[in-house]
Amino acid sequence: MSSTAAIASGRSADRAAARRWRPRVTHPRREVDPGAAERAAADLLTALGLNLVDENLVETPRRMAHALIEMTSGSDFELTTFPNEEGYDELVLVGGVPVQSLCEHHMLPFVGVAHIGYLPGARILGLSKFARMVELHARRPQTQERLTKRIADHLQEELGPHGVGVVIEAEHTCMSLRGARTPGARTTTSALYGRLRDDPRSRAEFLALTRRSP
């Protein structure tokens, strides 16, 4: 390759890099000890009166430990964003994104949907990344309130948008299967920033669209 061609291809590579910004989003690493988790699961099940010698249950502590590790480990991904070259400034809403997480008070699942909207500023987010972002933040024990805010904060940091809104509706099995036993009761949380919080028209449009989503 001639030096001119090398410079030209270097420039186009620079331009391509400037067009696409793909920060790697990583899940905070925890110390996970599968063997200790398995032994602890066996102790818990034994304390609950289960006979782990039973051939149907002999593998249960291992399965239980691995299920919990999986449900509390998010996978890393590249958060692909693009320059907002068209100057699109209307609301972008992705509704009905599945949410599966664990309540940190009971270690029981809460399950529902997230509706995520933003008013684009300098950059826009690849649409498939909304679900990845929800999954990344959902896979850890927490409260629904904190999950909602974490997703909104993350979008705010990465996109510098004019507004961000996240609404999560979920059923908590710690409420529906035990305690108050209220199956079907849904908890709704929201985090609204920028114009989606402060401008009544944008806020009303966002909330109306989230109500229409499944």
Ligand SMILES: [Zn+2]
């Ligand atoms: Zn709970």
